[in-house]
Amino acid sequence: MWVLLLIPACATAALTCLQLVRVATRADVLDGLGPSRPSEAVGIGLYETAYLAGGPARVVELALVLMAGRGRLHLAHTGWTTVVDPRGRSRLERALIAQIGPEGQCRTAPLRASLAAHPTVREIGERLALAGLATPERVRRDTSRAVRHVRQALLLCVLLLAASLALAAPGTGDAGAAIAWFSLPLILTCGTLLMARVDVHTYTRFAAPAGLEVLRTARVPRQLGHTRDPEQALLTAVAMVGPAALTDERLRAALRT
Numbered sequence: 734m735w736v737l738l739l740i741p742a743c744a745t746a747a748l749t750c751l752q753l754v755r756v757a758t759r760a761d762v763l764d765g766l767g768p769s770r771p772s773e774a775v776g777i778g779l780y781e782t783a784y785l786a787g788g789p790a791r792v793v794e795l796a797l798v799l800m801a802g803r804g805r806l807h808l809a810h811t812g813w814t815t816v817v818d819p820r821g822r823s824r825l826e827r828a829l830i831a832q833i834g835p836e837g838q839c840r841t842a843p844l845r846a847s848l849a850a851h852p853t854v855r856e857i858g859e860r861l862a863l864a865g866l867a868t869p870e871r872v873r874r875d876t877s878r879a880v881r882h883v884r885q886a887l888l889l890c891v892l893l894l895a896a897s898l899a900l901a902a903p904g905t906g907d908a909g910a911a912i913a914w915f916s917l918p919l920i921l922t923c924g925t926l927l928m929a930r931v932d933v934h935t936y937t938r939f940a941a942p943a944g945l946e947v948l949r950t951a952r953v954p955r956q957l958g959h960t961r962d963p964e965q966a967l968l969t970a971v972a973m974v975g976p977a978a979l980t981d982e983r984l985r986a987a988l989r990t
Contacts (some may be wrong), residue, residue, distance in 0.1 A: 734897070734900050734901075735897035735900060735901060735907060735910070735911040735914075736894040736914075738894075738896055738897050739893070739897070739911070739914050739915060739918075741889075741893065742886035742889060742890045742893045742894070742915060742918045743917065743918045745886045745889055745918075746886045746887075746890060746918035746921050746922045747918075747921070748886075749879070749882040749883045749885070749925075750883060750886075750921055750922060750925040752879050752882060752883075753876075753879040753880060753882070753883050753925055753929060753933070754925075756875045756876050756879040756932045756933075757876070757879075757929070757932065757936070759872075759875075760875075760876060760933070760936045761870045765782065765799065768811070777866075777947055778940055779795060779968050779972050780792050780795060780825065780857055780972075781801075781857060781860075781861060781866075782947070782948065782951055782969070782972045783795040783859055783972035783973075784854075784857050784861060784867065784939060785861065785866060785939055785940040785944040785945075785947060786847075786865060786939070786940070786948055786970075786972060786973050786974070787939065787946055787975055788858075788939040789849035789854045789855070789857075790849050791844065791859065791975060792825075792849070792854050792857060792974065793829075793845050793848045793849050793854065794845070794971065794975060794976055794988060795971050795972050796825050796826065796829055796848075797814070797829075797841075797845070797968075797988065798968065798971050798976070798979065798984065798988075799968060800826060800829070801841055801984060801987075802964065802967070802968075804817055804818065805817055805820075805826070806819040808841065808984060808988065809987055809989045810983055810986040812841050812987075813838060813839070813840060813844060814833060814839055814840070814841045814843060815837060815838045816830055816833055816837040816838070819837070820934065824853050825853050825854070828851050828853040828854075829844075832844055832847050832851065833846050841987065841988070843871070852868040855870075856892075858870060858939070861944065864942050864943075865941055865944075866940065866941055866942060866943050866944035866947060867939055867941055867944050868935075868936055868937075868938060868939060868940070868941050868944075870935055870941065873936060873937060873938070873939065876933055876936040876937050876979075877937045880926070880929050880933065880937065883925050883926055883929070884922075884926065885921055886918075886922050887919070887922040887923065887926065890915060890918045890919050890922060891919070893915070894911065894912070894915040894919070895916065897911040898911060898912070899923065900939055905943070911982075923924070948973070949971075951969060951973060963970075967979070967980075976988040976989065
């Protein structure tokens with residue numbers, strides 16, 4: 734009986750591991766092609782730093798914090814965003830105001846989700862990817878999905894092994910044989926995940942290795958209130974670590990809602 738459970742375990746493990754290897758190989762090829770534009774040609778501002786550190790969602794969080802801090806938006810802890818000043822100072826601000834709608838008020842969570850997928854935000858990632866600073870969206874998505882599939886295959890193998898041991902007749906040696914044979918897909922999936930942790934993990938992040946070097950040069954001041962430009966220090970901290978850097982509890986609660 735346990736042989737019938739071993740077949741899908743081995744097949745799933747082999748297919749998912751092969752998928753991850755293919756995705757990793759494709760990512761290595763793209764990475765070896767090098768950036769089509771020098772990284773020096775891309776201006777690294779707060780929004781670019783936010784994208785490298787946390788992706789589109791971090792860019793949206795930074796825009797909301799910036800506009801709220803300057804009195805252009807009101808973020809309520811009840812989960813609503815209200816436009817105070819409808820004049821956007823940048824393309825991203827104008828896109829944010831347009832996403833809120835003509836009524837000037839909307840729920841914060843849908844706003845964050847819709848703005849993260851907006852072409853203005855996606856363009857930031859595309860520019861950084863062309864410069865070799867960010868991982869291309871397709872590479873990151875395919876790699877993350879492949880790693881997730883291997884993890885699911887590992888969990889399936891464990892469950893099928895447990896079912897095989899439960900069905901094994903006592904005193905027949907089936908339990909030992911099942912453990913021995915199931916060790917093959919278990920070793921394969923565990924080894925592939927270990928390889929992914931070492932060689933593929935960089936492709937699951939928003940920042941490419943060159944982008945990580947850019948992030949290392951950014952410094953978050955330890956005492957935000959004791960700098961020459963407190964607003965710039967706060968925005969840099971939000972870009973690097975997200976809303977957790979906010980000292981205003983109400984604003985932090987509004988972004989958690």
